[in-house]
Amino acid sequence: MLINHDDHMQLSNRELGALGEQAATDYLIRQGYVILSRNWRGKRVELDIVALDGNTLVFCEVKTRRSNVRGLPAEAVTAAKFENIRSAALMWIGAHKPRCSGLRFDVVSVMWTRGEVTSLSHLKGIEP
Numbered sequence: 001m002l003i004n005h006d007d008h009m010q011l012s013n014r015e016l017g018a019l020g021e022q023a024a025t026d027y028l029i030r031q032g033y034v035i036l037s038r039n040w041r042g043k044r045v046e047l048d049i050v051a052l053d054g055n056t057l058v059f060c061e062v063k064t065r066r067s068n069v070r071g072l073p074a075e076a077v078t079a080a081k082f083e084n085i086r087s088a089a090l091m092w093i094g095a096h097k098p099r100c101s102g103l104r105f106d107v108v109s110v111m112w113t114r115g116e117v118t119s120l121s122h123l124k125g126i127e128p
Helices: 013-030 079-096
Strands: 034-041 046-053 056-065 102-113 116-123
Touching: 013 034, 013 046, 013 056, 013 102, 013 116, 034 079, 046 079, 056 079, 079 102
Parallel strands: 056 102
Antiparallel strands: 034 046, 046 056, 102 116
């Protein structure tokens, strides 16, 4: 995904996050996932991507960074953040009553440099 941009203009964190989430969504679709929800809001928590991987319901957190200076993107999913994602997942399940045989929590890390995705990694089955 290449975007024409002036190097003097800096993307806002919100714009960067949206680009990362789109890259993650495109990646998951290429991997055969079925996207059920994007940016679903619970009470005070948001789920980035909810998808089906076969019959497994996947709650996918997307972390996008410009560099590894403050650590790898996936390292931003702390135990507290994971608990928020878990509680939002329970709300989503209650609201949608999906048919699935299991559930999993994943993180997709996106590095965005020089106006494009320079790396993307997918960690499956994260735990706090």
